[in-house]
Amino acid sequence: MIRPKLQTVKTHENGDGVASKAPPMVVRDLSKSYGSIEVISGLNMHVDPGEIICIVGPSGVGKTTLLRSLSGLMPPTSGSVSVGGKVITQPLEEIGIVFQDYRGSLMPWMRTLENVAFPLQGRGIGKAEREQRAQECLDTVGLSDAGQKYPWELSGGMQQRVAIARALAYDAHILLMDEPFGSLDAQTRLGLEDLVLDLRSRLKISVIVVTHDIDEAVYLADRVVVLAGKPASVVDNVDVDLGMNRDQIKTKSDPRFVEYRNRVLSEIMRVRD
Amino acid sequence: MSKLLWQVFVVVIVLLGWFAGNHFNVFNRDVIPPMTDVAYQFIAAWARPEFLPAIWSTLSDALMGIFFAAVLAVPLGLLIGSLRAVEIATRTLLDFGRAFPVVALLPIFVLLIGANSAMKIVTIAIACFFPILLQTIYGVRRQEPVIVDTVRSFRIPHHLRFFRVLLPSALPYIATGIRIAATVSILVAVGTEVIMPVPGVGRQISVASINDEVALAFAYVIYAGFLGVILTTLWEIAEERMLPWARRTR
Numbered sequence: 001m002i003r004p005k006l007q008t009v010k011t012h013e014n015g016d017g018v019a020s021k022a023p024p025m026v027v028r029d030l031s032k033s034y035g036s037i038e039v040i041s042g043l044n045m046h047v048d049p050g051e052i053i054c055i056v057g058p059s060g061v062g063k064t065t066l067l068r069s070l071s072g073l074m075p076p077t078s079g080s081v082s083v084g085g086k087v088i089t090q091p092l093e094e095i096g097i098v099f100q101d102y103r104g105s106l107m108p109w110m111r112t113l114e115n116v117a118f119p120l121q122g123r124g125i126g127k128a129e130r131e132q133r134a135q136e137c138l139d140t141v142g143l144s145d146a147g148q149k150y151p152w153e154l155s156g157g158m159q160q161r162v163a164i165a166r167a168l169a170y171d172a173h174i175l176l177m178d179e180p181f182g183s184l185d186a187q188t189r190l191g192l193e194d195l196v197l198d199l200r201s202r203l204k205i206s207v208i209v210v211t212h213d214i215d216e217a218v219y220l221a222d223r224v225v226v227l228a229g230k231p232a233s234v235v236d237n238v239d240v241d242l243g244m245n246r247d248q249i250k251t252k253s254d255p256r257f258v259e260y261r262n263r264v265l266s267e268i269m270r271v272r273d
Numbered sequence: 274m275s276k277l278l279w280q281v282f283v284v285v286i287v288l289l290g291w292f293a294g295n296h297f298n299v300f301n302r303d304v305i306p307p308m309t310d311v312a313y314q315f316i317a318a319w320a321r322p323e324f325l326p327a328i329w330s331t332l333s334d335a336l337m338g339i340f341f342a343a344v345l346a347v348p349l350g351l352l353i354g355s356l357r358a359v360e361i362a363t364r365t366l367l368d369f370g371r372a373f374p375v376v377a378l379l380p381i382f383v384l385l386i387g388a389n390s391a392m393k394i395v396t397i398a399i400a401c402f403f404p405i406l407l408q409t410i411y412g413v414r415r416q417e418p419v420i421v422d423t424v425r426s427f428r429i430p431h432h433l434r435f436f437r438v439l440l441p442s443a444l445p446y447i448a449t450g451i452r453i454a455a456t457v458s459i460l461v462a463v464g465t466e467v468i469m470p471v472p473g474v475g476r477q478i479s480v481a482s483i484n485d486e487v488a489l490a491f492a493y494v495i496y497a498g499f500l501g502v503i504l505t506t507l508w509e510i511a512e513e514r515m516l517p518w519a520r521r522t523r
Contacts, residue, residue, distance in 0.1 A: 072426075073422055073425055073426060091426045093428065097422075097426040099419055104417050104418075104419035104420065105419045105422075107420070109441040109442075109516075109518050110437075119429065121437075122427065122430050122433050150518055152518060170427060
């Protein structure tokens with residue numbers, strides 16, 4: 001598999017000694033206003049290579065606005081988002097986005113394999129190579145046999161896997177996920193959470209997950225960024241020291257997990273009152 | 274299945290009502306001929322040498338009209354729909370065009386082209402042009418916000434965005450425009466044939482009325498209606514085949 005983009009990207013080491021290809025992301029003094037209403041004010045955060053960051057906050061706090069700014073889809077009113085030292089002004093090749101609305105974000109007129117391969121076509125990669133890469137990414141998310149199906153023939157969880165595969169095929173080193181599992185049933189959701197953890201440890205990518213589910217945030221994250229206030233800013237950074245290998249039952253019954261969860265929850269509750 | 278039964282049931286009721294209306298002399302026979310006479314002519318018409326050519330003339334000219342309308346309206350609609358400023362600027366003109374009674378232009382067309390099939394096709398094409406154009410513009414404009422974000426975030430270049438995103442997502446709307454045009458085409462074809470001396474089902478309706486064969490005229494009117502229904506149904510089947518995803522996602 002040829003990945004020409006990778007050769008130009010420096011390899012970064014994070015604290016755990018994992019070599020990650022992901023460039024670091026730094027958000028400085030980010031503010032965003034819609035007209036006279038300021039949604040985000042002076043927000044600072046960073047994502048180290050290979051880290052999973054979960055952004056939590058009460059609904060309506062501006063999580064989606066933040067994610068759109070991080071992705072380059074929407075310019076901030078002031079401040080900056082930089083990836084690998086460069087300030088972003090538009091969507092980057094290094095960033096793959098997984099939208100909450102998987103049903104809407106997959107093209108219903110394309111088969112699954114075409115959906116995953118489509119962004120590569122825009123990069124001028126030949127048909128055979130992009131289909132091979134798309135198939136590999138479908139294999140990675142556990143959908144080896146779904147390539148010839150249409151998205152609407154798949155379950156919600158499978159569609160979201162396809163969306164993840166598409167972001168991976170695009171060669172994203174940073175995965176941005178906006179409430180990715182919000183509209184899935186509980187069991188499917190747990191499976192996809194484990195998929196995200198698995199992808200990070202295998203592919204050494206950075207993952208940023210916006211979620212309102214605190215359990216999910218603590219379970220996935222190396223660090224939980226708590227967003228609160230009107231306008232919103234970061235009120236807490238919780239380092240989640242639960243190791244790289246997590247288990248839905250063991251990790252979630254770990255006293256430290258409960259401690260982290262309560263800390264995040266009380267942060268959100270405190271600001272709300 | 275029960276839906277189909279109900280539809281058949283309603284048709285039978287109407288036919289019975291028609292039969293009863295004549296049987297009990299509620300209807301004036303010179304205005305509404307007996308159902309049984311019309312039914313007889315409906316079958317007997319097949320034996321007439323002018324019957325099949327008339328049907329074919331109406332049908333083929335309608336299809337030609339739709340074809341020319343689509344060939345012009347679809348590309349133009351894609352263009353207007355993609356350029357926001359043009360779409361806003363042309364809105365009033367297009368609303369006017371949609372409401373414009375094309376049949377009123379028939380005398381001018383006869384002068385310019387003559388009373389022939391070409392004139393009929395031009396009239397049909399103009400009438401079909403607007404529904405297809407408006408649906409195409411609507412289809413292009415109606416982009417799902419998530420799709421727009423997806424295309425932007427994956428930096429899809431313009432030409433790919435047009436052919437693999439914009440066009441496919443507009444196709445169901447274009448198909449709807451053509452379905453509307455299918456109905457319009459038969460209406461305008463038959464209308465033109467009734468008013469002008471051009472061949473077709475409408476011409477036969479005129480001739481039969483002049484000859485005082487009211488039942489035969491009615492039979493032809495029913496055939497004209499069937500042509501519209503058949504054309505629309507065939508198009509719906511084709512649509513389901515060509516755009517299998519369109520129905521499931523909306």
